[in-house]
Amino acid sequence: MQGCARGQLDMEGALTARDRVGIQDFVLLDAHTSETAFLDNLKKRFSENLIYTYIGTLLVSVNPYKELDIYSKKQMDIYMGVNFFELPPHIFALADNAYHTMLAEANNHFILISGESGAGKTEASKKILQYYAVSCPSTTLLDNVRDRMLLSNPVLEAFGNSKTLKNDNSSRFGKYMDIQFDIQGDAVGGHILGYLLEKSRVVHQNHGERNFHIFYQLVKGGEEDLLHQLGLESNCQHYSYLVQGECANVASINDKNDWKTVRNALSVIDFDERDIQHLLGVIASVLHLGNVQFEPDSKGYAMLNNSAELLWVSTLLGVNVQVLQEGLTSRKIEAKTDEVLSPFTVDHAIYARDALTKAIYGRTFTWLVNKINDSMENKDSSRKTVIGLLDIYGFEVFYVNSFEQFCINYCNEKLQQLFIQLTLKSEQEEYEAENIGWEPVQFFNNKIICDLVEEKHRGIISVLDEECLRPGEATDLTFLERLEEKLDSHPHFVTHKLADKKTRKTLERGNFRLLHYAGEVTYCVVGFLSKNNDLLYRNIKDVMRQSKNSIVRECFASKESDGRRRPETVASQFKSSLLGLTDILMSKEPWYVRCLKSNESQQPGQFDDVLVRHQVKYLGLMEHLRVRRAGFAYRCHYDVFLQRYKPLCPATWPYWRGVAAEGVEVLVQHLGYLPDEYKMGRTKIFIRHPRTLFATEDAFEVCKHDLASRIQAQYKAYWQKGQFRRQKEAATKIETCWRGVQARKAKGRRQWAVKVIKKFIKGYMARGEAKTTDNSEYLAFVRQNYLNRLKDNLPKMVLDKTSWLTPPPVLTETSEILRQLHMRLMVRKYIRGITAQQKAQLQLKGITSVIFKGKKDSYPQSVSQPYVDTRISEQDINMKVLQMIRHEGIKYSIPIVKYDRNGFKARPRQLILTQTAAYVLDDAKIKQRVLYTTLKGVSVSTLSDGLIIFHIPSEDDKQKGDLIMQCDHLFEALTKLSVVANKQSAINVVQGSVKFQMKVGKEGIVEFSSGQESMVYKDKNGHLMVVSTRTRAR
């Protein structure tokens, strides 16, 4: 019961799901004696595809007949090294537990896989092997061994399995395989023991069954060349050994593919080409032998009717065809010193032929096992531990059961016996070890049936052997009679004769019936003697010993053929081999896998209640459970139990400081266990009813949540505090760093400022000097500063001559250049901006300036007064006059005041300038016409008056003399005149007084002065006085 205590922790945890998928360990089934409850649980799980259930450490497996995705590498990884009960039941869990227990305890183990034919034993054993191959540590060297171990399977299955009515891949031999592990747990070698191959199948198959797979694989899958070489046709129907069951093709079997697998496997497991060739030669020769037919000759003796097949046999086996023929049709009889040939009848010959075939095949199978063993053998002698895998043919019942079924069922009987012994033993030992009183369990012990079969002198095998060996006419029927004599009152043995009336109806005369542990089986005695004898005549053995086929030669070279003693019968051999097996197993620690068939028709998803119930019954699962529960449903190491349930009691939570056992006592007292409900062993507590455990477990579930939230809360608080502290520390650190950075920055800035200011001051002090390193920056700054300021404060108008910024001394020159440039720019802009009219005006003003600027007082005020084209419009000039002078082109006209020459009387007149002359008009009269050519000069004063004097030459009387006028727009009128008449140079600005001509020979004087009031008058001295107001100082 290894691992049980260790792993219980989580088993119960998973029990919360027990309602849905049933419980995963029958030990915890409340109604543990109820078969119905047992079956219900199995069925519930089966319908959820949970095919595995434990009874303690025993694994119950129900064949699902469909691929389940539970054998992948991923699954293997999950189960690797995990405690047995921590995960759902699985074949991997069992394999892993066995492996780790083996490593921990350094002892040998075996896994007994039992169940009836088709229940899944072989599959289970393969899964276990695969698990070890994948999960054990490996090296390249070991990989080799591992491959061979894995690949030995398909080869052995090809030669030893066949389709039966129960199973399409039924093992027809027993197989015990040791997997050897070194101290590190590496799988380093393997060894196989084969048990009693059902070789009669080579020559005979019941309807619906096949011969061994290898024949079909070779015939269907063999390459053309190969078949040709072996003299075979690619058609099973050609071979009488392959067609008796009439089912050479089976839907679930792909012989062609299997052939490839087997052929490849043979190469991997160290078979050289010659071995393979000879092995296939044997297979082919069996097929040819099956086709060898006999006919009676004239004396009724057997005679070959087809020598071609025999020729192939002789070729393939490398024996002389004549000798072979002789061996098949006659036997040698020793008569004292002579040897005589005794010919066979046809039946006898067929019997001899079949005997030969069976011998060849059977021995070749043994050779094959040995060969595989050689290839898996680990040659170093270091210490190893083993795990044995026992996959043997399961209990089987057919319509007709013969010697083979007898042996197979006997074998199962023995294994059941072993199982009972070991289970009881271990359970009793545990109770003893724990010092708890053993309460005997009632269960069916099949020892009585084992004895019935194997007891010396009285047992069926003894009787059979006696019949086989005794002189005289022994037949299958005499054997039956003997049995009836010896076993007439045995409760498990019935024959037609011994049976009561009712049973007799179900029994034929040639049958006997055994009441096996697994049910009744009726055996037909026909063939028992010959099969038990397994007789092969000496002369044919001799032929075989000379075979050139090395396998055949080797197989027949044994001592047995030399000795005169009769060889041991098949049943005795089998019996002793089983005894040997029992010894092997008894010395090891057992693990059990009990396989159940879910239905007879190999259908997925069908759970046949009756069938399963029957198996549960005969496999003794209920008994096993009862034994496991003898008194107590559950046991657990104190420390494990305490560790799990201590939160349920204040005294044990969170720590129990004392001895674990005492802690458990306190704990269960607190939980209110009644004295009858539990017992305290030496290291374990035993609990009688699952309900007690479940109640505890449920309480734990509730408490667990409580605990979990408390722990969670504590942890959260702890975590949060830590988090807060860390954040705070981080914040402080960042702050410090940041402050440092800021301070360093500020310091840098201050230092920089000091430098800049110093430099500035130095520069300022040295600003007047030539450029040096000290002042260059300052000067640059001053320059830049001035230029920047200048840029924003440039004068906007040409006339603005004052707002130009005063430059610093270094920029005096530059400033002047800039100023001029700016001025020019503004002028240019101005010029570009003015109209033609403005331009003309300015030109006129320019002329005015040339003439008068600085000369006449009133000039400055006139500058801003714009000139007009003319001051009298044409409508205001007399029409008559206009007509007279128009042709000269009127350029300008203006009202004036004319002063008479004599009295200086003021008269309003119009002055008109044409292209050629100036006219003085008094309405319709032209008072005076002055041709420009005759105009000598024009005088004006330096003062602000508007007086103009035209000096005209007066050679004759007609001439009126000089013209004295006053005009409000003096500068405009004179400028126009100077332009029209080109008289610029003729205009004189005179100071004080000017002379003028009144008439020929008479001169007058005009005196200019300035006073309070402007006026013009004739002075007493006859001078014309012109007074003008003083204009503002220039």
Ligand SMILES: Nc1ncnc2c1ncn2[C@@H]1O[C@H](COP(=O)(O)OP(=O)(O)O)[C@@H](O)[C@H]1O
């Ligand atoms: N674990 C399993 N998963 C799926 N199918 C299985 C399983 N075990 C057995 N089978 C099916 O049942 C058939 C018979 O199983 P096998 O192991 O050969 O029976 P046994 O060796 O007990 O006679 C297999 O060929 C396979 O189809």
Ligand SMILES: [Mg+2]
């Ligand atoms: Mg099998």
